[in-house]
Structure formats: C-alpha cells, structure tokens
Amino acid sequence: MTVAGTPAVATRVGRPFLGGRRFSLDWVGVLPFFAYVGIFLLLPTAVVGIGAFFNADGSFTLDNYAHLSRSYVFKATITTTLLSLVTALGGAFFGALLAYAIVTGNPNGMLRRLVVSASGVLAQFGGVTLAFAFIASIGSAGFVYLFAQSHGFDYYAHGIWLFELSGVALVYLYFQIPLMVLVFLPALDGIKPQWREATESLGGNTWHYWRYIAGPILFPSFIGAVLLLFANSFSAYATVNALINQGSPVLSQQIAAAISSEVGAAEPGFAKAIAIEMIVIVTVVTILYTLLQRRTARWL
Amino acid sequence: MKFARLTRHLGLAVVAFVVVTACGSTSSGTATCSTAKTATSASACGGMDALVAAAKAEGKLNVIALPRDWANYGAILDGFTAKYGIAITSDNPDGSSQDEVNAVQQLGTTSRAPDVLDVGMAVALANLTLFAPYKVATWSDILDTQKEPTGLWFQDYGGFMSIGYDSSKVPAITTMDDLLKSNYRGKVALNGNPKQANAALNGVMMANLASGGTLDDISKGVDFFHRLKQAGTFVPVQATTATVKNGTTPVVFDWDYLSAAHGKDVPAWKVFVPNNAILGGYYAQAINKNAPHPAAARLWEEYLYSDEGQNLWLKGLARPVRQAAMEKSGKVDKTAAAALPAVSGTPKFMSADQATAAKNYVVAHWDAAIS
Numbered sequence: 001m002t003v004a005g006t007p008a009v010a011t012r013v014g015r016p017f018l019g020g021r022r023f024s025l026d027w028v029g030v031l032p033f034f035a036y037v038g039i040f041l042l043l044p045t046a047v048v049g050i051g052a053f054f055n056a057d058g059s060f061t062l063d064n065y066a067h068l069s070r071s072y073v074f075k076a077t078i079t080t081t082l083l084s085l086v087t088a089l090g091g092a093f094f095g096a097l098l099a100y101a102i103v104t105g106n107p108n109g110m111l112r113r114l115v116v117s118a119s120g121v122l123a124q125f126g127g128v129t130l131a132f133a134f135i136a137s138i139g140s141a142g143f144v145y146l147f148a149q150s151h152g153f154d155y156y157a158h159g160i161w162l163f164e165l166s167g168v169a170l171v172y173l174y175f176q177i178p179l180m181v182l183v184f185l186p187a188l189d190g191i192k193p194q195w196r197e198a199t200e201s202l203g204g205n206t207w208h209y210w211r212y213i214a215g216p217i218l219f220p221s222f223i224g225a226v227l228l229l230f231a232n233s234f235s236a237y238a239t240v241n242a243l244i245n246q247g248s249p250v251l252s253q254q255i256a257a258a259i260s261s262e263v264g265a266a267e268p269g270f271a272k273a274i275a276i277e278m279i280v281i282v283t284v285v286t287i288l289y290t291l292l293q294r295r296t297a298r299w300l
Numbered sequence: 301m302k303f304a305r306l307t308r309h310l311g312l313a314v315v316a317f318v319v320v321t322a323c324g325s326t327s328s329g330t331a332t333c334s335t336a337k338t339a340t341s342a343s344a345c346g347g348m349d350a351l352v353a354a355a356k357a358e359g360k361l362n363v364i365a366l367p368r369d370w371a372n373y374g375a376i377l378d379g380f381t382a383k384y385g386i387a388i389t390s391d392n393p394d395g396s397s398q399d400e401v402n403a404v405q406q407l408g409t410t411s412r413a414p415d416v417l418d419v420g421m422a423v424a425l426a427n428l429t430l431f432a433p434y435k436v437a438t439w440s441d442i443l444d445t446q447k448e449p450t451g452l453w454f455q456d457y458g459g460f461m462s463i464g465y466d467s468s469k470v471p472a473i474t475t476m477d478d479l480l481k482s483n484y485r486g487k488v489a490l491n492g493n494p495k496q497a498n499a500a501l502n503g504v505m506m507a508n509l510a511s512g513g514t515l516d517d518i519s520k521g522v523d524f525f526h527r528l529k530q531a532g533t534f535v536p537v538q539a540t541t542a543t544v545k546n547g548t549t550p551v552v553f554d555w556d557y558l559s560a561a562h563g564k565d566v567p568a569w570k571v572f573v574p575n576n577a578i579l580g581g582y583y584a585q586a587i588n589k590n591a592p593h594p595a596a597a598r599l600w601e602e603y604l605y606s607d608e609g610q611n612l613w614l615k616g617l618a619r620p621v622r623q624a625a626m627e628k629s630g631k632v633d634k635t636a637a638a639a640l641p642a643v644s645g646t647p648k649f650m651s652a653d654q655a656t657a658a659k660n661y662v663v664a665h666w667d668a669a670i671s
Contacts, residue, residue: 072667132542140486140535141547160486163536245493245538247671257493262397263501263659264422 045279052272064273073254073274080234080250081281083165087172088229094173095180096222102181103188116185119178126175131242134171138162165249168240172233179232180225187221220292227289231282251278336595340451341435342602345595348437351602352384354595361388361596364403364414365395369541371457371557372616379612380603386596396496397423404430409590415597417586420498422655424453424584432589434598436605441625446582456604457557457618458582460573460643461506464559466550468568476510476524476574479551480531488528489539489549491558494662502581503553504666505650505658509577515650518658519665526669534670541565555581556641557617571641580647582621607631617641 055061067073102112138144140160148155161167191214199209237252248254251274258271336354339345345354355361361380368374377388391412392399397419404427407413417431433450447454463473471483479488492500508514508521528534537543539552545565552559556571563569585604591597603609610620611633617640626632650658 075667075671135537135543135548136546139546139548141550156486159532160535242537244536246490246534246536247667248493248495249671257495260396260398260402261496261659262399262420262423262498263494263496263662264426264656265495265659265663266398 064269084234091176122178127238355599358593371618415591431586453584455582459557461579462556
C-alpha cells in the first residue's frame with residue numbers, strides 16, 4: 001500500500017491525454033448511497049435537532065434542552081449508560097469465550113454451524129416476545145419459579161428482581177451474547193495457528209502468546225465489539241418497557257413518555273431534546289468504535 | 301474502469317426509478333356524497349341512505365388504537381364490516397390517545413390517515429382544531445355535559461376505576477390499605493404508566509381519593525404507590541391480558557369494564573370499586589377533519605351510537621353514553637346491563653383543570669416515587 005501521493009500523480013501524467021478535460025460522471029454511482037444516508041440518517045437527525053428548539057405552539061425556545069437537567073432525565077441517563085455498559089461487558093466476555101470455544105473446534109463442524117446460525121437468530125430475538133418469554137418462565141408466576149418455590153428455593157425472597165434493572169440486564173444478555181459471537185468470530189478466525197507455532201519455536205509459552213501476540217491483536221476488535229453491544233442496549237426500548245413499565249428508568253422510555261402521553265403531558269420538543277442527547281452519546285461511542293476499527297484493520 | 305461504469309449505470313437506474321415512482325403518486329377514491337367531508341349530520345348528506353351509499357362507495361375505513369379486547373371493539377369492528385361491507389384498516393391497536401392525534405397530524409391528508417378517533421378527554425380538549433363537527437342521529441340522548449355543542453367531540457363509553465383481582469391467588473380486597481399487606485407482595489400493577497396512560501393516571505387518582513385526597517391534589521395517590529413500592533407489593537410491569545392470564549399481575553388497577561373482561565381468562569377474577577373512591581371516566585369520539593373516507597367515518601359514528609353499537613359496548617362491560625336513554629326506551633340489552641360490576645355511591649369526575657393539575661404533579665413526582 002502506497003502512502004505518499006507522488007506515485008499516483010506520476011501515473012496520471014504518464015497516461016495518454018485524449019482530448020480536453022472530460023466531465024466525469026463516476027460520482028453518480030454513489031448518489032443512491034448518499035441519498036440513502038441523507039434521507040434516513042442526516043435528515044431525521046436535523047429534523048429532530050432543530051425541532052427541539054421549538055415548543056408545542058411553534059415558537060423558538062431553549063427550554064427543551066434546558067429540561068434535560070431535570071432530575072429524572074439525569075437519573076435515566078446514568079441508568080441507561082450503566083445498564084448498557086454492564087450488559088456490553090458481560091455480553092462481550094461470555095460471547096468471546098463462546099466464540100473462542102467454537103474457533104478451536106472443527107471449522108466446518110456441526111457445532112460451529114449450529115452455534116453460528118443460532119446466534120444469528122437469537123441476536124435478533126428481543127422486544128416484548130423475549131421479555132414475556134422470561135416472565136412466563138422465570139417470572140413470579142412462571143413455571144420455573146413455581147417449581148423452585150415448591151422445592152424450597154424462593155429466588156424472589158428479596159423482591160422480584162426480574163422487574164428491576166438486574167432482571168433487564170439478564171434479559172439483555174440473551175441477545176448480547178449471540179451478537180458478540182457473530183461480530184467476534186471473524187476476528188478470532190484471523191488469528192493464524194502459525195503465530196502460535198512461531199511463538200513456541202522462539203521459546204515462548206502460552207502466557208507470552210496471549211500477552212504479546214493474540215491479546216494485542218484481538219484487543220481492538222474486542223473493544224470495538226463492546227462498543228457495538230453498548231449501542232445495541234443503549235437504544236433498546238421494547239424489552240425494558242415490557243419488564244419495567246413504571247418509572248421509565250431508561251432514556252428511550254423517557255422519550256416515549258414525553259411523546260405519547262394521553263394525559264396531556266406530551267412534550268414533543270422535549271422528547272426531541274432527549275433523542276439528541278442519545279444521538280450525541282451514541283455518536284461518541286461510534287467515533288471511538290471507528291477509531292479502534294481502523295487500528296484493528298492495520299494489524300490484521 | 302468497468303466497475304465504475306457499472307456503478308454509474310446502476311446509480312442512474314436507481315435515480316430514475318425513484319423519480320418515476322415519486323411521480324406516480326397515489327390518489328384516494330372519491331365519494332358519491334360530495335358534501336360528506338363537511339356534513340355535520342346524516343341529513344346534511346342527503347339522509348342515512350345516501351350516507352350509507354357514499355360510505356360503501358368509499359369502501360374503506362381507517363381506525364386507530366382500538367384493541368380488539370377493549371370494550372368489545374373486536375365485535376364492533378366485525379359488526380360494522382358485516383353490516384355495510386366496508387373493510388376496516390385497524391392501525392396500532394395498542395396505541396395511546398396521543399398516538400392517535402400524532403397519526404392525524406403526521407399522516408395529514410394521505411389515504412392512510414385515521415378517519416375516526418376514540419380519545420381520552422384531555423387529548424380531545426387539547427386538539428379541537430383537528431376534528432370535524434358531526435352530530436349523530438341520536439345526538440339528543442347524549443347529556444350536554446358529555447358533548448361539545450357543535451359535535452367536535454362527544455363522549456362514547458366509560459366506567460369506574462376499580463381494582464380487579466384473582467380471588468384464587470389473593471385474599472378478597474375490602475379496603476385500599478389491604479394492598480400494603482404481605483399477602484399481595486409483588487402482585488399489584490397498574491394498566492400503564494400514569495405519565496402516559498389515562499387509565500393509569502385515574503388509578504393513581506382513585507388511590508388518592510381512597511387515601512383522603514381530593515380531585516384537586518393527587519399527591520396522596522402518588523404517596524400511596526410509593527408506600528406500595530416500599531412494602532414490596534407494587535410491580536412495575538404493565539398489566540395486560542397476557543400478564544393477568546399468566547398470573548404475573550393478579551391485582552390490577554383498571555377501568556371496571558376492562559377489568560371485568562379478564563373474567564374470560566381467569567374465572568375467579570373479581571372487580572372491586574371502593575365506596576369512598578368512585579371515580580368515573582368517559583372516552584370521546586371525534587372525526588378527523590382530513591378523514592380520507594369522510595362518509596365511512598360518519599357512518600361509523602352512526603353505527604356506534606345506534607342501539608346496536610351501544611349494546612355492543614355494553615356487552616364489553618363498558619357503560620355506553622346512551623345507556624340511560626336506552627333503559628327508558630327499553631332498547632338496552634338487559635342481560636349485558638345486569639353483568640356490570642355493582643357500584644354504590646356518588647361517582648366523581650375529574651374536570652379538565654383537575655386532570656391537568658394531576659398530570660403535572662405525576663410527571664414531576666412519579667418516577668422518583670416508585671423507583
């Protein structure tokens with residue numbers, strides 16, 4: 001890969017020059033892409049961001065952004081960030097272990113194909129369906145709980161934690177771990193067995209291999225995957241809403257409360273301001289992810 | 301470069317396709333009764349038969365936020381289609397009243413916009429400019445306090461706030477304070493978030509009245525739920541038909557007509573209305589002024605306010621607005637009326653100002669009180 005621009009310029013000069021300067025239409029090829037990004041990403045963001053500067057009767061206001069300092073929004077921001085962080089780290093840890101177990105097996109084996117296709121399905125299994133699956137199985141009237149209770153094991157003795165943040169975190173792991181398997185497998189596949197052999201022929205042991213070879217190579221894509229999982233749970237709504245309907249602990253629920261209140265508490269501008277707050281947080285996360293992706297690409 | 305040329309052609313093709321589809325814009329069917337859009341009664345449209353003909357010509361009706369298991373709406377939707385042969389598109393059945401209004405505003409004059417709305421009073425009063433005035437044939441049966449004089453909105457059905465419970469799982473409830481006892485640990489739920497849902501806000505208001513509060517100040521109700529939370533009896537999950545059926549929420553604050561419907565799934569389901577806190581509430585009908593099917597929208601209202609439509613609501617254990625008049629004329633479905641939960645005492649109704657004060661307090665204090 002050439003880094004300096006000089007060789008490219010030399011090539012162009014060396015090419016036979018036919019006629020005058022021709023108007024290139026090559027950019028038309030990327031037009032659909034930019035139209036797509038513009039219509040589905042930039043335009044809505046702009047509409048939301050600008051809309052947050054107006055109140056219900058259409059006059060300019062800074063109140064919506066100022067209201068982000070309300071105590072319950074502040075609390076929801078902390079809760080959402082912590083919940084996303086915990087489920088991202090937990091999902092990444094267990095997902096990476098599972099992915100490693102698969103990679104060490106037969107690359108065309110039954111186990112690998114089974115786990116990968118199951119992960120593809122389970123990573124998309126979320127929302128009310130997933131939440132109710134948990135309620136119906138381990139919930140306070142679920143068959144697992146009733147069975148455990150009748151055998152003297154009351155796991156809700158200190159409160160029904162399924163309807164608290166710890167329960168939400170458990171349910172999130174159900175789609176976070178498979179997603180981690182999907183995004184982390186390619187990175188693990190990039191690790192070549194020869195590197196291990198080279199380490200050993202140079203007198204290194206397992207610790208040296210992980211500390212100086214595999215660890216540094218996998219670390220950026222591991223962190224990249226953590227950030228992806230973070231964004232994944234950060235934006236989740238239906239799953240948590242089906243478990244904790246009261247108190248709107250996460251930001252996406254605060255948006256819902258402000259946008260679809262039938263008791264007259266609708267504050268669409270405020271909902272937009274919360275959305276912008278979420279976009280800012282996710283943008284920071286995405287930038288970090290991109291920077292790290294670039295680093296991974298340099299290594300592998 | 302081959303690839304660049306290929307992508308360029310592909311790009312041009314996509315652009316051309318987008319332009320072509322954008323130009324071929326859709327247009328909705330026209331009604332035979334040309335005045336349907338502005339008709340303020342069936343006679344203004346040339347009488348009931350002309351309205352039916354015009355509605356049949358439109359052939360479609362868009363409704364929104366009507367759950368099939370809510371106040372017998374499933375049977376009502378099917379009954380309308382069977383009677384007039386008009387297909388109904390039912391959008392977002394579990395949506396809130398505000399979702400209905402949002403849809404009216406966002407879908408504007410498109411053919412997908414909702415034709416008719418069934419909204420809580422707070423939303424109805426806040427959005428008068430979106431509605432077309434219309435008076436159904438049975439207009440005079442509706443009390444003056446239950447309708448807007450020109451017909452922008454008119455109340456349709458209602459009931460009383462209640463506590464429903466599965467008597468096979470929890471002891472009978474005789475006072476509100478029973479819910480603080482350990483027998484009810486992790487079992488008490490609301491139908492929705494009171495910051496969003498009308499039924500839940502009224503649930504908090506009922507607890508408020510039972511705790512000695514007034515309609516003007518809901519703080520004792522919020523405090524009651526705070527105490528439930530501390531006692532460990534309140535669960536934050538939203539009560540739905542599924543959670544009641546499966547037993548996750550065996551005690552639910554909800555409108556009596558919605559609660560009584562759980563009896564289908566849970567035979568031991570009982571509905572309790574505390575004598576010291578009888579809180580009534582009615583929903584209202586309104587027609588979207590930009591209704592894409594104006595005649596069908598008006599015919600739908602005529603159907604709802606006919607004896608047939610009113611009795612269908614009654615079968616869903618909702619109290620239809622014409623119930624008193626129909627009891628007088630003898631047209632009421634007596635079996636259905638007898639199945640309503642018994643209520644003794646004078647019901648209270650929140651005024652618009654009281655509802656506003658209640659929601660302001662709840663928006664500011666609810667999240668902190670129950671977390």
